[in-house]
Amino acid sequence: MQTKLLHFHRKNILTFVMLMVFIGSLFFVDWGKNLFHSGGLSTLAQMIQGLFQPDLSPEILQLALVSTWRTLAYAVAGMTLALILGVVLGVLSSGILMSDKGIGRFLSKSIFRGLLGFMRAIHELVWAWLFVAASGLTPFAAIFAIAIPYGGILGRIFADMLNEVSSQPLNALRSSGATRMQQLIYGYIPFAAPDLMSYVFYRFECAIRSSAIMSFVGLGGLGFQIQLSLQDLKYDEVWTFLFFLIGIVVIVDVWSQMVRKRLVA
Amino acid sequence: MKHRKFKIGFVRGSFFVALLLMVASWSFIFTVEGADFFGLFSEKNRQYTLEFLQNMLGVNAETPAFTSLESWKTAAKLSFDTLVMSIMAVGFATIGMILTVIPAARTAANGTLTLKKTWYGWIIYGIIRVFYIFSRAIPELIWAMMIIFIFKPGILPGAIALALHNFGILGKLCAETIEDIDLRPIRSLASSGAKKSQIFLYGLFPTVFSKFITYIVYRWEVIIRTTVVVGFVGAGGLGHQFKLSMSWFHYTEVTLFLFCYLILVLLVDLISEGMRRITR
Numbered sequence: 001m002q003t004k005l006l007h008f009h010r011k012n013i014l015t016f017v018m019l020m021v022f023i024g025s026l027f028f029v030d031w032g033k034n035l036f037h038s039g040g041l042s043t044l045a046q047m048i049q050g051l052f053q054p055d056l057s058p059e060i061l062q063l064a065l066v067s068t069w070r071t072l073a074y075a076v077a078g079m080t081l082a083l084i085l086g087v088v089l090g091v092l093s094s095g096i097l098m099s100d101k102g103i104g105r106f107l108s109k110s111i112f113r114g115l116l117g118f119m120r121a122i123h124e125l126v127w128a129w130l131f132v133a134a135s136g137l138t139p140f141a142a143i144f145a146i147a148i149p150y151g152g153i154l155g156r157i158f159a160d161m162l163n164e165v166s167s168q169p170l171n172a173l174r175s176s177g178a179t180r181m182q183q184l185i186y187g188y189i190p191f192a193a194p195d196l197m198s199y200v201f202y203r204f205e206c207a208i209r210s211s212a213i214m215s216f217v218g219l220g221g222l223g224f225q226i227q228l229s230l231q232d233l234k235y236d237e238v239w240t241f242l243f244f245l246i247g248i249v250v251i252v253d254v255w256s257q258m259v260r261k262r263l264v265a
Numbered sequence: 266m267k268h269r270k271f272k273i274g275f276v277r278g279s280f281f282v283a284l285l286l287m288v289a290s291w292s293f294i295f296t297v298e299g300a301d302f303f304g305l306f307s308e309k310n311r312q313y314t315l316e317f318l319q320n321m322l323g324v325n326a327e328t329p330a331f332t333s334l335e336s337w338k339t340a341a342k343l344s345f346d347t348l349v350m351s352i353m354a355v356g357f358a359t360i361g362m363i364l365t366v367i368p369a370a371r372t373a374a375n376g377t378l379t380l381k382k383t384w385y386g387w388i389i390y391g392i393i394r395v396f397y398i399f400s401r402a403i404p405e406l407i408w409a410m411m412i413i414f415i416f417k418p419g420i421l422p423g424a425i426a427l428a429l430h431n432f433g434i435l436g437k438l439c440a441e442t443i444e445d446i447d448l449r450p451i452r453s454l455a456s457s458g459a460k461k462s463q464i465f466l467y468g469l470f471p472t473v474f475s476k477f478i479t480y481i482v483y484r485w486e487v488i489i490r491t492t493v494v495v496g497f498v499g500a501g502g503l504g505h506q507f508k509l510s511m512s513w514f515h516y517t518e519v520t521l522f523l524f525c526y527l528i529l530v531l532l533v534d535l536i537s538e539g540m541r542r543i544t545r
Contacts, residue, residue, distance in 0.1 A: 011474060014543050022356035025349045029421045040415040047411060073290035080287050121530045125406070125494045126523070129511065134314040139298045201279075213406040216497065223407065230410055238411070242403060249402040259279045 050235030060237055063225060064244045071221040072248060074139065075211035078146025079204055085147060086154025087196075089116055094159035096188060097180050113159070119152030124210045128217045142214040142221075146207055157199055161192040198263040201256035208252055212245055320516035329517040336521055339506070344525045347502035350420040350427070351489045351533070357428035359481055362435040367465075369393040369436060370443035377448060393436070401433030409495040423500030427491060431484050442476045443469070475544045482537040489533040493526055503529075 037043070091097065093112030098105035128145035135141060170187045178186065215224030222245050229237035323329030331337070367373050374390035376382030409426035416422035451468040459467065496504015503522050510518035 010543050014478070014540065021352055025352040025356065028346070028349045029353075029419070034417055035421070036415060037417055040417075043414045047414075069293070072286075073293045076286045076290035077294055080291070121490070121527055122523075123490050123494050125497070126507075126526075130317075133511070134317045135310045136313075139294050143294070209402070209404045213404045213494075216406060223404075226407055227410065230414070242407070245407075246399065246402040250398060255279065259276060262276050 047235045050239045054239040055236040067222045067225050068244045071211045074142045075207040078143045081147035082150035085151030089155035090158030094162040116152045116155045120149045124149045142219045165191045194263045198260040205252045321520045323517040331521045340525045343503045347492045350424045353424035354427035355485045358431040361432040365393045366439045369440040397433040397436045405430040409498045418499040420501040423495040438480045446472045478544045
């Protein structure tokens with residue numbers, strides 16, 4: 001009873017602290033007249049007007065369609081590499097290929113976990129920037145920039161899934177003399193694959209958004225067009241491209257939900 | 266039996282569609298885009314990469330940024346700004362979510378949650394859900410690009426852009442949590458004569474609290490990683506200086522800021538892990 005009460009108090013204290021920290025953070029903003037640009041509010045009005053009257057001329061629609069495909073293609077290509085990276089590094093960082101005892105498992109676990117952590121700690125756009133600085137504007141900069149952080153996330157999740165595979169079928173395999181590699185192929189992977197696939201589908205939606213913003217470092221796609229239209233102050237065009245982006249994200253979202261429902265159920 | 270068949274069929278079909286998409290995307294990239302994979306490993310690119318890495322590490326630089334105290338001070342100040350920005354962002358997103366989440370739950374719209382069915386329940390549900398989809402589907406960076414036209418550069422526009430994107434995500438996750446809760450305690454509260462406010466206070470919030478905190482903290486972890494990105498378009502913090510240093514070719518400063526950014530990410534991960542442990 002006492003511990004339960006304490007638990008309740010801890011939650012209240014946590015909420016209180018969070019609220020205070022948030023209120024404290026507001027004091028770091030200069031809330032005076034310097035908040036808005038001189039024409040800021042009329043810009044806002046124009047943006048809202050553009051939302052209800054997007055530019056639907058054939059040229060813009062065609063451009064939007066092409067850019068949408070490019071965004072999608074980069075996302076798919078990046079995701080393909082991320083899946084490969086994730087599976088390979090995930091298996092290595094779960095340590096299941098090493099014997100249960102000994103330094104090998106520990107080393108393989110800690111080294112590859114660290115690597116995966118580093119891969120996902122840096123945002124995809126920062127990766128893109130580094131790649132563009134190092135190798136110029138090629139589609140590979142966008143693809144690798146998606147593949148590395150997403151590979152890091154997938155690898156981490158996959159490693160966790162592999163470690164959670166129930167031990168009974170594995171013991172059966174082991175007692176019939178399967179090697180580590182055979183255990184992986186016939187024991188671990190068949191069990192973890194549906195969950196991994198459903199997670200990949202979930203991440204695919206995020207990859208599309210990431211791919212759309214790759215344009216910011218100069219790589220084509222929807223974000224590039226949005227940026228150009230914003231610079232021309234053509235907010236109606238901006239919204240046309242945004243509607244295409246929202247459309248494709250929603251389609252992939254619905255698709256991945258349908259797949260996930262059937263895979264994990 | 267038939268249902269089962271459809272289940273497998275749909276997954277298999279999706280798998281083939283995904284495979285087709287992969288083939289189409291890669292061939293598009295190699296043919297139309299003319300990407301040259303092996304060209305990446307040319308002598309010239311190797312030279313560029315090497316030079317770039319050397320610059321980052323401060324080889325040949327007279328005074329690398331990470332050896333001067335002054336740069337460290339600037340970086341620390343910027344890191345603090347970035348942290349404040351992330352806290353504000355998560356706060357705004359949470360406020361928006363709490364204000365809208367109850368009518369956005371399907372159980373509230375059809376009247377099983379509040380035990381009162383209203384004619385406008387589904388309309389409000391639809392409107393809020395459309396808002397969620399809208400704010401979620403547009404990436405933070407694009408929100409930031411637009412908001413920077415309205416606000417003067419600083420941490421506030423960055424926080425608002427981050428909050429707009431995360432509002433939709435938090436709203437969706439939390440509304441689903443409310444849809445999934447056990448309705449029996451709420452019914453028993455209602456049948457013993459609790460008022461609506463009492464139902465929310467004693468029936469709803471204790472059940473969803475831990476889940477909500479988990480989601481909020483999880484989004485905070487994502488937000489701190491993204492602060493650097495909204496900074497690129499002029500919304501203060503580490504990202505803004507990162508971009509400026511990059512365009513001035515002050516590569517050692519870039520390294521310093523990247524380092525601070527990694528530390529910040531690590532710090533937030535640690536704090537959030539602790540918070541999750543508390544609520545568990």
